[in-house]
Amino acid sequence: MESAVLVSILLSVIAASTPLLLAGIGELVVERSGVLNLGVEGMMLVGAIAGFAVTYSSGSASLGILAAALGGMAMALVFAFLTLTLQANQVATGLALTIFGIGLAAMMGAGFVGHPVPKLPGLDLPLLSAIPVIGPLVFGQDFLVYFSIAAVIGASWFLYRSHGGLVLRAIGDSHDAAHAIGYPVIRIRYLACLFGGAMSGLAGAYLSLSYTPMWAEDMSAGRGWIALALVVFATWRPGRLLLGAYLFGGITILQFHVQTMGLGIPPQFVSMLPYLATILVLCAISSDATRIRLNAPACLGRPFHAAG
Amino acid sequence: MLIKRRTFTKALGAGLAAGALPAFGHQARAADFKAGYVYVGPIGDHGWSYQHDQGRLAADKALGITSTYVEKVPEGADAERVIRELAETGHGIIFTTSFGFMDPTLKVARDYPEVKFEHATGYKRADNVSTYNIRFYEARYIQGVIAGKMSTSGVVGYIGSIPIPEVIMGMNAFILGMRSVNPQGRIKQVFINSWYDPGKEADAAKALLDQGADIIAQHTDSPAPLQVAQERGLKGFGQASDMIKFAPDAQLTSAVDFWDDYYTERTKAAMEGSWASHDVWGGLKSGMLHMAPYANMPDDVKQMAMATEADIRDGKLTIFKGPINAQDGSAKVAAGEVLDDGAIAGMDWLAQGVEGDLPK
Structure with a gap:
């Protein structure tokens, strides 16, 4: 295979993986704090339209990216208020957030249909970006791609190497114990939710500013749900999430090449592979009680009452 | 929160009033007549459903009526419920604009013989169900x-x-x-x-x-x-x-896709009582299909494309x-x-x- 074709395929894999990675790492941190937010899809869409609208109106992609993060955070704040302060059921609230987000984004975006924006510019370093193969792959990406990798490294460092991360994991595993020691369970969970919202918003911005630079209703087309599956697939570990996101993205691209090559593999089969893999991973980790204890946050989805 | 909601309600009210106003200017019959549209996608798709909605707006404007549309209707049990709801609430003509709405449309049409139905891209018809499509x-x-x-x-x-x-x-x-x-x-x-x-x-x-x-x-x-x-x-x-x-x-x-004239014509026929069930498969010739301007190509290719378009329109070329x-x-x-x-x-x-x- 020609190297130009290979580079181009790898570039499409990176593009397909980045939104999953951004939303996934946000949700991973949220779930690590013991909160299950199923509203990723809705937050992503609000981020997508916020990012698009601001970029289109102001002409500045940086402002757009900022707006996307804020948009996602605003949605997450609604979720956090309902589930953490009012102690509503997290699953129901998360689902409602998704449905609400789809509608809200459609309403916000009604005036922006049919307008293009320039694609988020890629890094263009003299000499480095011109290196064959490595140049475009490593030095030619846009800001959000680099940011997604940095976010994984940052989240990994935070969770395992910092005091804050230790507290967050402690809250996710046993909020009662963490509360008894005096950690602010609700406040930390609020912060985690806001972080998750911002990352989902950025994932949306990647869709509307880089992946397909336009606004279209429901443009996330289920990627928020894949990101949720990804967190389980990764067994709540940032490193595995990175791997999983690129695997999922790779399969997304692979299914089209499989079709054109005429290998006789049904495309539907290839497109269900990521989900199949997630189910297999779920089966694997559920079959072993120790592994569940080691990986899944023990308080995931359970409301916290500051009793006594 | 409250202020926001209030402003929203106000905006909604203003929108409704603005939408209703032009209708008062016309004869009572036009103001009373309602057309209904069922879309499979969001009108924000800038494609299929968007073009249908453009057609709806054009028909409303031409005839001075108000219409109702329901977007993002799944092709299944929900579709029947939506179509029935439109028939029940006094819509004189209902356009269902996706292939999968075929059976639900016919089912509802049986129960509302006085309502006219128009189903896009299907092949099953009845006395009060037409089909229409573009080549x-x-x-x-x-x-x-x-x-x-x-x-x-x-x-x-x-x-x-x-x-x-x-x-x-x-x-x-x-x-x-x-x-x-x-x-x-x-x-x-x-x-x-x-x-x-x-x-x-x-x-x-x-x-x-x-x-x-x-x-x-x-x-x-x-x-x-x-x-x-x-x-x-x-x-x-x-x-x-x-x-x-x-x-x-x-x-x-x-x-x-250009539905404007078709929707105007059919709604008008329903209003005037001249509507009859038919099957239309229009193309370049009937004006339901337009070609966007030929661009980004050399002149000779453009000439060839235009000649091909003319030949199809005139029936000289059978595909x-x-x-x-x-x-x-x-x-x-x-x-x-x-x-x-x-x-x-x-x-x-x-x-x-x-x-x-x-x-x-």
């Missing part, structure tokens, strides 16, 4: 001719949605057009199992271009594939609406006329034989030059 394949043939002239690799990447006759006839018309100018022309196709998923459409376009195609054709609804072509300095064709804004240097042309070979090279349509509308509408075979199998 999109005419546009595909012209696109094929352009692609045959413009492609240097001789390979077109074709993004399909779902392997139904509507999509297959488009693909076949395309390759017939392409091979009329380049007998070696080929189509590489992928199906994305969706009418509308910008990300997936973009991925499919990238994969096809990586496989050696240098022009993208699509039977999906978003401008995403064109954006990919634009980014790579290659060419492509838009779908359902003029998408030149998304790909100023890449869009060669686009088939533009599905033999000899046509099937994918494996065997004769499918004998020389001189012309496929009738039934054979076209039920097309389930690929013509020679299209590579790859249809997904089962």
Whole structure:
């Protein structure tokens, strides 16, 4: 295979993986704090339209990216208020957030249909970006791609190497114990939710500013749900999430090449592979009680009452 | 929160009032008449449902009536509920605009014989149910001719949605057009199992271009594939609406669905009581299908495209006329034989030059 074709395929894999990675790492941190937010899809869409609208109106992609993060955070704040302060059921609230987000984004975006924006510019370093193969792959990406990798490294460092991360994991595993020691369970969970919202918003911005630079209703087309599956697939570990996101993205691209090559593999089969893999991973980790204890946050989805 | 809601309610009220006002100016009958529309996608798709909504707005304006639309209606049990609701609430004519609304439309139509129903792209009719569709394949043939002239690799990447006759006839018309100018022309196709998923459409376009195609054709609804072509300095064709804004240097042309006149005419007929059930399959000639301006191509190709368009419109060129070979090279349509509308509408075979199998 020609190297130009290979580079181009790898570039499409990176593009397909980045939104999953951004939303996934946000949700991973949220779930690590013991909160299950199923509203990723809705937050992503609000981020997508916020990012698009601001970029289109102001002409500045940086402002757009900022707006996307804020948009996602605003949605997450609604979720956090309902589930953490009012102690509503997290699953129901998360689902409602998704449905609400789809509608809200459609309403916000009604005036922006049919307008293009320039694609988020890629890094263009003299000499480095011109290196064959490595140049475009490593030095030619846009800001959000680099940011997604940095976010994984940052989240990994935070969770395992910092005091804050230790507290967050402690809250996710046993909020009662963490509360008894005096950690602010609700406040930390609020912060985690806001972080998750911002990352989902950025994932949306990647869709509307880089992946397909336009606004279209429901443009996330289920990627928020894949990101949720990804967190389980990764067994709540940032490193595995990175791997999983690129695997999922790779399969997304692979299914089209499989079709054109005429290998006789049904495309539907290839497109269900990521989900199949997630189910297999779920089966694997559920079959072993120790592994569940080691990986899944023990308080995931359970409301916290500051009793006594 | 409260202020926001109040402002929103006010805005909504103002909108409703503005929408209702023009109706008061017309005769009572016009103001009373209501038309209903059921869309499968969001009107924000800038494609299929968007064009239907443009038609609705044009009809409302021309006739001075108000209409109701319901978007994002799934093709299933929900559709019947939505259509029934519209029939129950006094809509005199109801347009259901997706193939999957066929059976629900007929079912509701049986219970409301006085209401007129119009079902797009279907084939089942009744005394109060018409069907209407556009011969999109005419546009595909012209696109094929352009692609045959413009492609240097001789390979077109074709993004399909779902392997139904509507999509297959488009693909076949395309390759017939392409091979009329380049007998070696080929189509590489992928199906994305969706009418509308910008990300997936973009991925499919990238994969096809990586496989050696240098022009993208699509039977999906978003401008995403064109954006990919634009980014790579290659060419492509838009779908359902003029998408030149998304790909100023890449869009060669686009088939533009034009429902305005049909919706105006049929609603008017229903209002005046002259409505009768029929089956319309309009194309370039009837004005239901337009071609977006030919762009990004040399003058001779443009001339050729325009001549082809004129020939189809005048009936000088029949697209599905033999000899046509099937994918494996065997004769499918004998020389001189012309496929009738039934054979076209039920097309389930690929013509020679299209590579790859249809997904089962």
